[in-house]
Amino acid sequence: MIDIHCHILPGLDDGAKDLEDAVAMCRMAAADGIGTVVATPHCRNGVYQNSEQTILPVLEQLEEHLKKAGVDLELRPGADIHIHPETIPFLRQNPRLLLGGRYFLLELPAQSIPPFTRDFIFESLLAGFIPIITHPERNTIIQGYWKGLEEWVKAGALVQITAMSLTGAFGGQIKETAFQMVRMGMAHLIATDAHSPRRRPPILSQARKILETFFGPEQAQAMVKEIPEKIMRGQTIDAPLLKMASPVQKSFFKRMLGGYLNKK
Numbered sequence: 728m729i730d731i732h733c734h735i736l737p738g739l740d741d742g743a744k745d746l747e748d749a750v751a752m753c754r755m756a757a758a759d760g761i762g763t764v765v766a767t768p769h770c771r772n773g774v775y776q777n778s779e780q781t782i783l784p785v786l787e788q789l790e791e792h793l794k795k796a797g798v799d800l801e802l803r804p805g806a807d808i809h810i811h812p813e814t815i816p817f818l819r820q821n822p823r824l825l826l827g828g829r830y831f832l833l834e835l836p837a838q839s840i841p842p843f844t845r846d847f848i849f850e851s852l853l854a855g856f857i858p859i860i861t862h863p864e865r866n867t868i869i870q871g872y873w874k875g876l877e878e879w880v881k882a883g884a885l886v887q888i889t890a891m892s893l894t895g896a897f898g899g900q901i902k903e904t905a906f907q908m909v910r911m912g913m914a915h916l917i918a919t920d921a922h923s924p925r926r927r928p929p930i931l932s933q934a935r936k937i938l939e940t941f942f943g944p945e946q947a948q949a950m951v952k953e954i955p956e957k958i959m960r961g962q963t964i965d966a967p968l969l970k971m972a973s974p975v976q977k978s979f980f981k982r983m984l985g986g987y988l989n990k991k
Contacts, residue, residue, distance in 0.1 A: 728759075728760050728761045728762065728931050728932075728935070728951040728952055728955075729761070729762065729763045729764075729765075729951065729952055729955035729956060729959065730756065730761050730763070730764045730765065730918050730919050730921075730929060730931060730955075731765040731767070731805065731826060731832070731859070731887065731916065731918050731955050731958060731959070732765065732767050732805075732807065732832055732861055732887060732889075732918035732919065732920045733752075733756070733764050733765060733766060733767060733918070733919055733920070733921045733929055734766075734767065734768060734769070734807070734920070734921060734922045735749055735752050735753065735756075735764055735766050735789070735802075735921065735929065736749060736766045736768055736782065736785045736786060736789060737749040737785065737789070738785070739768040739769075739775065739777055739781060739782065739785060740768045740769040740774075740775045740777070740807075741769070741775075741922060742768065742921070742922045742923070743922075743923065744923075746788075746789070746792060748923060748924055749789055749792075750789075750792055750793065750796055750798065751924040752921060752923070752924045752928065752929050753789070753793055753798050753800050753802075753929075754796075754798055755924055755928050755929050755930065756800060756919075756921075756929040756930075757798055757799055757800045759929065759930050759931060759932050760931070760932055761800070761929065761931055762800070762801060763800075763801040763802075763803060763955075763959070764800060764801070764802055764803070764929065765802075765803045765804070765805040765826065765959075766782070766786050766789075766802055766803065766804060766805060767805040767806055767807040767832055768781075768782055768806060768807065769806075769807050769809065769834075770806040770807065770808045770809065770817070770824075771808055771809050771811045771813070771814065771817060777806060778817075778820075778821050778824075779804075779821045779823050779824060782804055782806065782824065783804055783823065786802055786804050789802060790802055803826075803959065804823055804824055805824055805825075805826055805831075805832060806821070806824040806831070806832065807832045807834055807861065808831055808832060808833060808834065809834050809836075810833055810834065810835055810836075810841055810844060810847060812843070812847070814831075814833075814847070814851070815850065815851060815854050815856065818831055818854075818856050825856070826859075826958050826959055826961075827957075827958050827959050827960050827961030827962070828961045829855055829856055829857055829961055830856075830857045830858075830859055830885070830958050830961070831851075831856055831857070831858060831859065832858075832859050832861050832887070833848075833851075833858035833859060833860050833861065833884075834861045834862075835860065835861075835863065835866055835869075836866070837865060837866060837867065838866070838867045838868070839866075839868060840866070840868050840869070840875060844875070844879075845875065845878065845879070848879050848882060848884050849882060852882060852883050852884070857883060857884065857885065858879075858884045858885070859884070859885040859886070859887050859915075859916075859958070860876070860879065860884055860885070860886050860887065861887050861889075861918075861920065862887065862888060862889045862892065862920060863876055863886060863888075863908070864888050864889070864892050864901050864904040864905040864908055865889065865892065865897060865901055869904075870900060870901075870904045873911075873913070876908075876913055877913060880912075880913050885915045885916070885958075885964060886908065886913055886914045886915055886916075887914070887915065887916050887917065887918050888905045888908060888909070888914045888916075888917050889905075889917070889918065889919070889920045890917050890918065890919050890920075890930065890931050890933065890934035890935075891919075891920075891927065891934070892904075892905040893905050893906070893917065893934040893937050893938070894933050894934055894937065906941070909938070909942060909946075909950075910942075914950070915950070915954050915964060916949075916950045916951070916954045916955050916958075917931065917934050917935075917938070917950050917951060918931075918955075919931055931951055934951075935947050935950075935951050938950060938951075
């Protein structure tokens with residue numbers, strides 16, 4: 728599996744607090760069946776001003792420690808970039824933080840959608856940069872209003888949902904929203920968005936099993952490996968893998984998900 732969103736580098740943001748934490752997270756990821764982790768510290772959120780200059784040396788240091796510790800895990804550089812008017816110049820100045828040379832993680836605020844979001848996404852696409860909108864299921868506005876997200880996806884943006892959203896660790900509302908996004912074809916991949924070896928660990932296998940149960944093994948494989956792999960290679964993701972459900976499918980999902988979602 729490939730995890731394209733993980734705060735695994737020590738001391739750069741609110742993720743791994745030190746090298747010990749980082750190595751522990753890497754061990755957990757490898758044991759869970761993750762072969763590649765993209766290290767994505769927060770950038771441009773007014774608190775963490777990371778760039779290639781801060782990220783690459785720490786990533787290399789962690790790689791050396793993993794070799795000495797015998798942890799078989801590939802690390803790639805990336806960034807979790809908060810939406811900001813200066814993001815496009817930042818991407819041009821820090822090309823090694825792009826995935827596959829053109830994809831980048833775009834984080835919205837948790838409880839709002841900036842008024843310039845639509846224009847920003849279209850400008851990014853026109854500039855040749857494809858945003859991967861991270862965990863929109865956790866945005867309180869999007870939970871009740873899908874039109875904006877649907878418009879962004881149709882334009883060419885991708886959507887990443889968090890593994891712990893599918894397992895219910897963030898609550899029933901977020902879990903329900905995550906399921907709906909997958910069912911409606913508005914989610915392309917899942918990632919851990921891990922921040923620690925304890926409270927928010929780098930585990931994908933539990934969410935993968937849930938996807939296999941409700942959407943089938945092909946869909947699960949696509950969301951944890953095939954689509955992330957294409958992103959890392961810079962290949963085009965033509966469209967969400969799942970199409971809009973038919974009336975019969977909607978009835979099935981309503982019955983099945985209703986029982987599952989009510990468990991927590």
